[in-house]
Amino acid sequence: MLKAVLNRIRRALGLAVVEPGARDADTGRGDGAGAESQDVEDDAEVDGFNPFPEPVVIEFRDVIDLHSIPPRLVKTVVEDYIEEAHRRGVRQVRIIHGKGIGVQRETVRSILARSKFVVVFQDAPAEAGGWGATIARLR
DSSP states (O other), X not given: OHHHHHHHXXXXXXXXXXXXXXXXXXXXOSSXXXXXXXXXXXXXXXXXXXXXXXXXXXXXXXXXXXXXXXXXXXXXXXXXXXXXXXXXXXXXXXXEOOSTTSHHHHHHHHHHHHXXXXXXXXXXXGGGTGGGEEEEEEO
8 A cells, every 4th residue: 555655746746656567677577576676665764654755856946835834943044045035146135025924024024134145125026925925135
């Protein structure tokens, strides 16, 4: 069952999945024995609660949505994101923090105010999130 779930995840991510009966790239055998023994080794190392044992690389974009980031990690994520945007030569980013009661917004803005890479920041236009997102211009 776990193997089937992992294979579905691998397919969704575009990773190679060796089906039973397929030729194994290492052994050249058509019985899938090499792939099966490799899967057994992989399963031994896989944390049953973590379907992504390898790091997942996410494409860098000029917008980041903090809704899925745990509050305790927001400071680190925003600092790293701003630094990476600056390194890549991005001149403007949009940080979606949500409207709520404003705690996340103030956290983001205090980070931006201290950042040496940020020139100015402001609420996003209404069509880009309004006061639920902040636009920051970078050096």
